[in-house]
Amino acid sequence: MNESELRDLLPDERPLPTGRRREMEERLMQQIEAEGKTSRRHFRLMVGAAAAIVVGVAALGVVVVGDDGDRGDGGDRSDPAASPDDRASTAPLVELVTVPRDVMTAVQDERNQATTWLLGIEDVLEIPVDDATTARGSTDTAVAGLRALADADPAGAAYGPALDDLDGLAAVRGDVDADDGPRNLSNTGPSQEVFDRYGQVLTGLLDAQAAFVATIDDPELRDGAEVYQLVLRQQELTTTLGREALLAMTSSLSTGSAEVADLSRLHELVRQGGDTLAAAADGTPYEEVTAAAVGELDASGFLPAVAGLLEDGTMNIPDMLDSMDSVVVGLAAAADEVEAGLTGTG
Amino acid sequence: MVDGLAGEPSDEACLAALAGGSDRAFTVLFERYADVVHNTAFRRTASWSAAEDTVETVFLELWRQRQRIVTCEGSIRPWLLGVAANRSRRWWRDQARKARAVERLAGREPGLAAGDGRGDGADPADLVAARVDDERRMAGLLAALGALPEPEQDVLTLRAWEGLGYEEIAVALGIRVGTVRSRLSRARARLRGLEGTAATPRASTVEPPDRAATARPPATGQEGWT
Numbered sequence: 001m002n003e004s005e006l007r008d009l010l011p012d013e014r015p016l017p018t019g020r021r022r023e024m025e026e027r028l029m030q031q032i033e034a035e036g037k038t039s040r041r042h043f044r045l046m047v048g049a050a051a052a053i054v055v056g057v058a059a060l061g062v063v064v065v066g067d068d069g070d071r072g073d074g075g076d077r078s079d080p081a082a083s084p085d086d087r088a089s090t091a092p093l094v095e096l097v098t099v100p101r102d103v104m105t106a107v108q109d110e111r112n113q114a115t116t117w118l119l120g121i122e123d124v125l126e127i128p129v130d131d132a133t134t135a136r137g138s139t140d141t142a143v144a145g146l147r148a149l150a151d152a153d154p155a156g157a158a159y160g161p162a163l164d165d166l167d168g169l170a171a172v173r174g175d176v177d178a179d180d181g182p183r184n185l186s187n188t189g190p191s192q193e194v195f196d197r198y199g200q201v202l203t204g205l206l207d208a209q210a211a212f213v214a215t216i217d218d219p220e221l222r223d224g225a226e227v228y229q230l231v232l233r234q235q236e237l238t239t240t241l242g243r244e245a246l247l248a249m250t251s252s253l254s255t256g257s258a259e260v261a262d263l264s265r266l267h268e269l270v271r272q273g274g275d276t277l278a279a280a281a282d283g284t285p286y287e288e289v290t291a292a293a294v295g296e297l298d299a300s301g302f303l304p305a306v307a308g309l310l311e312d313g314t315m316n317i318p319d320m321l322d323s324m325d326s327v328v329v330g331l332a333a334a335a336d337e338v339e340a341g342l343t344g345t346g
Numbered sequence: 347m348v349d350g351l352a353g354e355p356s357d358e359a360c361l362a363a364l365a366g367g368s369d370r371a372f373t374v375l376f377e378r379y380a381d382v383v384h385n386t387a388f389r390r391t392a393s394w395s396a397a398e399d400t401v402e403t404v405f406l407e408l409w410r411q412r413q414r415i416v417t418c419e420g421s422i423r424p425w426l427l428g429v430a431a432n433r434s435r436r437w438w439r440d441q442a443r444k445a446r447a448v449e450r451l452a453g454r455e456p457g458l459a460a461g462d463g464r465g466d467g468a469d470p471a472d473l474v475a476a477r478v479d480d481e482r483r484m485a486g487l488l489a490a491l492g493a494l495p496e497p498e499q500d501v502l503t504l505r506a507w508e509g510l511g512y513e514e515i516a517v518a519l520g521i522r523v524g525t526v527r528s529r530l531s532r533a534r535a536r537l538r539g540l541e542g543t544a545a546t547p548r549a550s551t552v553e554p555p556d557r558a559a560t561a562r563p564p565a566t567g568q569e570g571w572t
Contacts, residue, residue, distance in 0.1 A: 001540045003506040009487050010507060011480035013385045014394070016401065024402050025376055029369065032409050336436070 097225040106142040110135040111198035114176045118191040120183030162208035165201045227281045228338040234273040235331045241266040242324040245306045289337040296330035357422045364412045390434030392484035400433045418517040428518030498533035
């Protein structure tokens, strides 16, 4: 067959159905209006630092928005030399590496929904999943999937502690439902506590994933899985740092305070995370895509923005959020590429 | 004249206006390229329904990335097609992920027996015989092309089906022109080897191939399907 014959086999082109086209255009314009011209940026500027908490919660949605980001890239993502047999033999291991990302995303969505609800702003902000039933259902489905996978393979035992932690989400949900505080911006204490508890579960999951990755014998798979795990961890760290920085803006930072210490520690973790990620990817098929993500961390100005806050207590919130968005989008794209390579579909 | 745009503004003029937040620029580009993206996405997904969704996400991305878009000889078409390819790839990956989760929970081996996303039953368009026929034919074609490595499929389909030049493909895929050439060369060689296996003759109605055994679309992430 040649290209001409290949072309001849194509079905005829079709225009978008007129009704769908109009609907689509209207919906796009509405969305653009919502997120562009009146702009998150303008919204942030208008409400000012007092609404940093709101913005912080909104920014957390970026984790998922970023996951959908496109970069127009198409570089090499997989090892074309890997045979189907090779892939078949490593498939269960690969799933044990990649499926936790489903859980991570679902828990992040649930965390966004819960923290937003506690602040009474669930109708104000656009978050990926805006009702508790759906968010929790998605988490439960993802966790059940991971559990089934872990139970089916002895190597899955590494996820035992993380699955126990995930069972503990029932208690967090109970506390969210039972919260009798005012559902407004003054309810930041419970919101922050809930955020932290979800964060601990996510950290446990990432730790379990790292422990599992360390047990993989195949060096090529292990190296790729390590890069993948580090990308996901860096994503979670980045959004946590962004939120902490925003919350810090609402309180008066004082040298030596616990907030400053926490922020400094997180800042350093994210900075080191970039270095660690680059080192781990060095010499692997994922070096290029990882370098792009790490490069975004350097180029975006995210870390300097937070550093500025630590130094003199000031930070341009819209700029910091934009830079964080760039970093998270870059990391999500890297995770997609590495996952495609690991599964042999890239 | 609105936003500095008059008559039939060029893509670059539209992009410049878009960067300033021009609604009209966005509308012009949407009108100009919506059908192009629609058909490209269909050729990557074999689903008209998925193609429609892809148009929306691609144009939203156009807005979001408006200050970073790379043109090629003044056109944003390669960039749009690159994003459409990525979106389609993500669609396949999502379909596979959903299928895997369902199968896993059901205690079965991953497969494509149901809910594979092609010709989504929820799509009213499936009621239209011609569109269903398109989807079947396209699915067969994609299955045949699945014999090629994904990077080669990317280059080949952008060349043969979208008519992009080497530089445009390089922009769309974010790779070097030399890489485009080498991949296309290999893809053509492999394509010649597909003689007699290629899908379905034009204008005929046939059943799709056994997807569980053969389906592999170009440039997609259908993990767990092989």
